[in-house]
Amino acid sequence: MRDNSKRGGNHSPRNRNAISAGRGHEGEHRKFSPARPGERRERSTASQTQRNSRASNNKEEHIYNKERSSYNKNNDYRKKRSSLVTRDDYETRQAREHPVENTIQYDELERRITLRVTPDIAYDEERLQRFVAESLHIDVRTINALRLRKRSIDARQRKVMVNLTLEPFINEMPPRLDFAPVEYQDVSHGERVIVVGAGPGGLFAALRLIELGKKPVVLERGKDVHERRKDIALISRQHSVDPESNYSFGEGGAGAYSDGKLYTRSKKRGNVEKILRVFCQFGANPDILIDAHPHIGTDRLPRIIENMRKQILDCGGEVHFQTRVDKLIVEQEEVKGVECHTGESFYGPVILATGHSARDVYRQLHAQGIALEQKGIAVGGRLEHPSELIDQIQYHSREGRGRYLPAAEYSYVAQSGGRGVYSFCMCPGGIVVPAASGPRQVVVNGMSPSLRNSAWSNSGMVVETRPEDLDGELAPFLLEAMADGTFAETHHDMNDPQNPLRMMYFQEALEKATWQQGGCNQTAPAQRMADFVNGRLSYDLPKSSYSPGLISSPLHFWLPRFVSTRLIEGFNAFGRRSRGFLTNEAILIASETRTSSPVRILRNHETLAHVQVAGLYPCGEGAGYAGGIVSAAIDGERCAEAAAAKA
Numbered sequence: 001m002r003d004n005s006k007r008g009g010n011h012s013p014r015n016r017n018a019i020s021a022g023r024g025h026e027g028e029h030r031k032f033s034p035a036r037p038g039e040r041r042e043r044s045t046a047s048q049t050q051r052n053s054r055a056s057n058n059k060e061e062h063i064y065n066k067e068r069s070s071y072n073k074n075n076d077y078r079k080k081r082s083s084l085v086t087r088d089d090y091e092t093r094q095a096r097e098h099p100v101e102n103t104i105q106y107d108e109l110e111r112r113i114t115l116r117v118t119p120d121i122a123y124d125e126e127r128l129q130r131f132v133a134e135s136l137h138i139d140v141r142t143i144n145a146l147r148l149r150k151r152s153i154d155a156r157q158r159k160v161m162v163n164l165t166l167e168p169f170i171n172e173m174p175p176r177l178d179f180a181p182v183e184y185q186d187v188s189h190g191e192r193v194i195v196v197g198a199g200p201g202g203l204f205a206a207l208r209l210i211e212l213g214k215k216p217v218v219l220e221r222g223k224d225v226h227e228r229r230k231d232i233a234l235i236s237r238q239h240s241v242d243p244e245s246n247y248s249f250g251e252g253g254a255g256a257y258s259d260g261k262l263y264t265r266s267k268k269r270g271n272v273e274k275i276l277r278v279f280c281q282f283g284a285n286p287d288i289l290i291d292a293h294p295h296i297g298t299d300r301l302p303r304i305i306e307n308m309r310k311q312i313l314d315c316g317g318e319v320h321f322q323t324r325v326d327k328l329i330v331e332q333e334e335v336k337g338v339e340c341h342t343g344e345s346f347y348g349p350v351i352l353a354t355g356h357s358a359r360d361v362y363r364q365l366h367a368q369g370i371a372l373e374q375k376g377i378a379v380g381g382r383l384e385h386p387s388e389l390i391d392q393i394q395y396h397s398r399e400g401r402g403r404y405l406p407a408a409e410y411s412y413v414a415q416s417g418g419r420g421v422y423s424f425c426m427c428p429g430g431i432v433v434p435a436a437s438g439p440r441q442v443v444v445n446g447m448s449p450s451l452r453n454s455a456w457s458n459s460g461m462v463v464e465t466r467p468e469d470l471d472g473e474l475a476p477f478l479l480e481a482m483a484d485g486t487f488a489e490t491h492h493d494m495n496d497p498q499n500p501l502r503m504m505y506f507q508e509a510l511e512k513a514t515w516q517q518g519g520c521n522q523t524a525p526a527q528r529m530a531d532f533v534n535g536r537l538s539y540d541l542p543k544s545s546y547s548p549g550l551i552s553s554p555l556h557f558w559l560p561r562f563v564s565t566r567l568i569e570g571f572n573a574f575g576r577r578s579r580g581f582l583t584n585e586a587i588l589i590a591s592e593t594r595t596s597s598p599v600r601i602l603r604n605h606e607t608l609a610h611v612q613v614a615g616l617y618p619c620g621e622g623a624g625y626a627g628g629i630v631s632a633a634i635d636g637e638r639c640a641e642a643a644a645a646k647a
């Protein structure tokens with residue numbers, strides 16, 4: 001591994017006494033940086049404790065600088081760190097030198113205990129019970145259960161704390177389930193509604209139709225979630241992408257092999273809770289109901305998806321795998337059903353939940369004259385750090401996450417040239433995956449197991465791109481793509497500014513360029529982060545989780561300038577905010593392009609039906625009305641309600 005400490009690119013060890021954790025805004029991830037007296041003075045309010053801590057910080061800064069310069073003489077940071085202290089020593093010393101006050105409040109009327117405690121208490125059930133019993137002066141044996149109602153990590157200060165809300169059951173037994181499960185009825189004789197796509201949008205639409213007494217007929221181009229796994233393995237092993245069975249297509253949709261993050265910007269709490277409860281009903285860990293940032297994990301999702309399918313079948317619904325819908329049957333501006341590649345046709349109103357990777361669907365709709373609109377997307381690469389480094393930065397500790405805390409998350413946003421540059425779909429303790437949905441493409445994405453325990457943490461790092469950008473800075477890039485005969489032939493209408501598929505063409509061009517730069521297979525082109533920022537080719541690459549392999553490539557040179565210059569500006573800003581983040585230990589892997597749909601299938605806001613064609617309900621991420629598992633699921637339920645009302 002190359003040493004970059006002298007260039008200021010690498011993370012360096014910190015004397016923990018000198019680490020300052022700023023006071024952040026609510027909900028914002030605070031980053032840490034070595035204490036600078038001026039900076040502290042600016043931020044502080046005039047309490048006596050804070051004045052004292054400032055004085056000691058000045059002293060600490062001096063010690064820190066001394067230690068740091070001595071460290072710089074030693075290139076191998078990890079060797080040095082491991083010789084310093086054991087984790088137990090460290091935690092004991094932390095507790096002694098930086099005592100923190102665990103706090104507890106009990107609202108007897110509301111039956112709620114609110115706590116702010118250290119992770120060793122928060123994540124150890126026995127210690128938590130003892131702490132509560134001692135604080136409330138009750139016998140610990142009278143506590144039958146402490147049901148978690150909310151949990152969030154506050155990593156803004158030097159000492160990471162966990163906020164908990166608990167419902168205590170003292171001298172009484174808790175109920176078996178915390179929520180009433182949804183009742184699904186027999187719909188074998190109900191009216192049929194066609195659901196195209198078995199991603200979160202389609203599956204939740206089907207389940208909601210059953211609740212409403214309608215019979216869902218689910219048509220899915222890919223294989224069932226277990227068979228699909230074998231095709232996914234082949235992408236890494238043989239570099240072959242099955243266009244019908246991959247990370248995007250197949251039962252469970254794009255969400256099946258993912259991190260399974262379940263947070264959404266949706267403000268409709270009731271809707272979100274319903275979706276999370278349904279996930280629990282089909283086998284998700286009930287922790288998702290209480291965590292501030294819930295996630296399921298790719299190892300657990302397939303079983304949950306399978307249980308959902310079984311429920312649909314048990315109730316008399318239908319699920320057809322390897323059945324690709326090729327055409328809508330439209331008569332007098334009304335959808336009557338669909339034609340499939342198998343030669344079969346299915347009749348009924350159609351919920352179209354085909355996701356954002358089904359380019360053939362957009363092409364077919366456009367060819368059938370069904371109104372579409374181009375939509376902005378964000379593009380860039382996936383950035384991968386050692387997870388230990390991200391833990392150290394986010395938890396302000398050389399020891400990283402310690403024994404109790406989960407792998408740390410981050411979230412960054414910056415502005416560059418009037419466009420947003422931001423981290424996207426962060427996967428702590430996860431892996432980077434080859435997410436192409438067809439041949440001659442390289443697309444990367446990220447996923448994590450439930451324990452989030454891989455040696456890496458990754459995130460998309462993307463630049464907002466709007467349709468109007470295609471006429472400006474992106475035009476040369478697209479022209480270059482057109483120089484390729486096959487591309488020019490299949491994208492002959494690319495220069496038509498009214499063409500609603502233009503943003504999708506840009507996405508395709510970028511994925512194809514990435515495939516070429518990667519050596520025309522699933523090997524992904526990559527560059528060390530600091531090298532990318534400094535416009536240098538990386539002579540070697542660190543180990544990565546991306547299993548098809550990486551090839552060193554000057555991304556700064558061949559990515560569209562519009563993207564690379566803004567990413568560089570963004571990385572510089574993120575590096576200033578979090579020391580150690582901008583480092584050559586991290587790699588940027590190209591290209592992240594499937595952040596959202598490049599096309600919107602226009603629908604009426606109230607009826608949710610297509611603006612022009614009755615009986616068609618564009619749904620989920622592919623229609624441009626959702627972004628992520630939970631919002632696609634919510635949209636699926638809404639479309640089911642709209643379709644059921646008309647069926």
Ligand SMILES: Cc1cc2nc3c(=O)[nH]c(=O)nc-3n(C[C@H](O)[C@H](O)[C@H](O)COP(=O)(O)OP(=O)(O)OC[C@H]3O[C@@H](n4cnc5c(N)ncnc54)[C@H](O)[C@@H]3O)c2cc1C
Nearest residue numbers: 197199201249250253254255258261325355620621628629
């Ligand atoms: C690797 C990866 C990781 C991700 N991680 C997360 C995460 O942690 N959290 C999160 O919220 N989101 C994540 N996402 C995004 C999330 O998966 C999507 O937002 C979500 O799945 C969209 O749901 P959807 O039902 O609208 O579409 P999709 O999930 O894309 O489902 C569409 C389905 O339609 C099928 N289909 C397509 N065309 C046809 C056709 N013609 N006929 C029949 N069937 C068809 C497809 O095979 C697919 O199963 C991730 C995505 C990927 C690829």
